[in-house]
Amino acid sequence: RKEVEQDPGPFNVPEGATVAFNCTYSNSASQSFFWYRQDCRKEPKLLMSVYSSGNEDGRFTAQLNRASQYISLLIRDSKLSDSATYLCVVYNYGQNFVFGPGTRLSVLP
Amino acid sequence: GAVVSQHPSRVICKSGTSVKIECRSLDFQATTMFWYRQFPKQSLMLMATSNEGSKATYEQGVEKDKFLINHASLTLSTLTVTSAHPEDSSFYICSATGTSVYNEQFFGPGTRLTVL
Numbered sequence: 272r273k274e275v276e277q278d279p280g281p282f283n284v285p286e287g288a289t290v291a292f293n294c295t296y297s298n299s300a301s302q303s304f305f306w307y308r309q310d311c312r313k314e315p316k317l318l319m320s321v322y323s324s325g326n327e328d329g330r331f332t333a334q335l336n337r338a339s340q341y342i343s344l345l346i347r348d349s350k351l352s353d354s355a356t357y358l359c360v361v362y363n364y365g366q367n368f369v370f371g372p373g374t375r376l377s378v379l380p
Numbered sequence: 381g382a383v384v385s386q387h388p389s390r391v392i393c394k395s396g397t398s399v400k401i402e403c404r405s406l407d408f409q410a411t412t413m414f415w416y417r418q419f420p421k422q423s424l425m426l427m428a429t430s431n432e433g434s435k436a437t438y439e440q441g442v443e444k445d446k447f448l449i450n451h452a453s454l455t456l457s458t459l460t461v462t463s464a465h466p467e468d469s470s471f472y473i474c475s476a477t478g479t480s481v482y483n484e485q486f487f488g489p490g491t492r493l494t495v496l
Contacts, residue, residue: 303483314473314487315424358424362483368414372423 274298274369277359281375288349292374294342294359301369303362304335306344308355309373315358319344349378382408384476386488393464394496400460401491403474409454410476414485415447418471430457464495 277294284290296304304321319326321333321342332345342359359371383406393399403413412431416424428444430436430451438444448460457476461468473490477483 305484312471312492314490317484317486320484360485362485364483367426367429368485370424370426 275359275361275371277371278374281377283377283379284349285379286349286351289345289347290349290376292344292357294371296340296361298363299340300363301361302364304342305360306333307358307360309358310355351378351380354378382478382486384474384486384488386474386491388491389489390492392494392496395465396463398460398462399464399493400458401472403457403488405455405476408478410478412477413451413457414475415449415459416473418473424473461493466495469493469495
């Protein structure tokens with residue numbers, strides 16, 4: 272089993288739709304969690320850190336469930352510019368960052 | 381967010397030459413820097429982790445004598461691809477973490493290496 276797993280995708284949704292991505296991690300000692308987005312042929316950019324209490328930034332909401340070792344990202348009112356690959360990243364203190372394989376999102380006009 | 385720069389953004393070289401890529405944290409001190417490689421349509425692959433003033437820790441399967449990493453200061457790390465071959469052609473991305481309690485990782489814009 273991979274240490275970080277994500278929905279395989281791709282997700283093709285119309286503009287304005289709500290879309291949710293799921294991510295699970297296997298290391299129960301993992302400490303920090305992030306969502307990054309990566310556009311084609313570009314570097315990953317931090318979208319949100321995921322806090323234990325959950326957090327929201329505009330149209331984006333991230334949730335963490337430590338008991339289930341599960342992280343989610345919800346995007347409301349999708350825009351064309353949201354089209355990208357979304358990477359779930361887990362940090363294990365003293366070790367390294369572990370990237371999920373990514374979930375590709377295409378928002379269609 | 382914090383800014384990480386990388387130079388050059390694109391390089392084309394002949395087989396057998398060496399290429400040096402610089403990674404700089406512009407507005408924070410990077411306690412740890414990471415080097416990744418990404419092939420088309422594949423995930424990022426961690427090559428090595430480096431802390432300022434100490435030797436880099438390489439991932440399994442990454443040749444340390446081929447990919448030389450120097451982390452001379454808290455704002456600069458370099459990756460030198462020695463005796464490059466066409467199979468080394470890839471997108472090389474560095475990232476850095478500072479002292480934020482949440483350990484966010486900030487990425488440079490990447491260097492696209494093409495070895496002819």
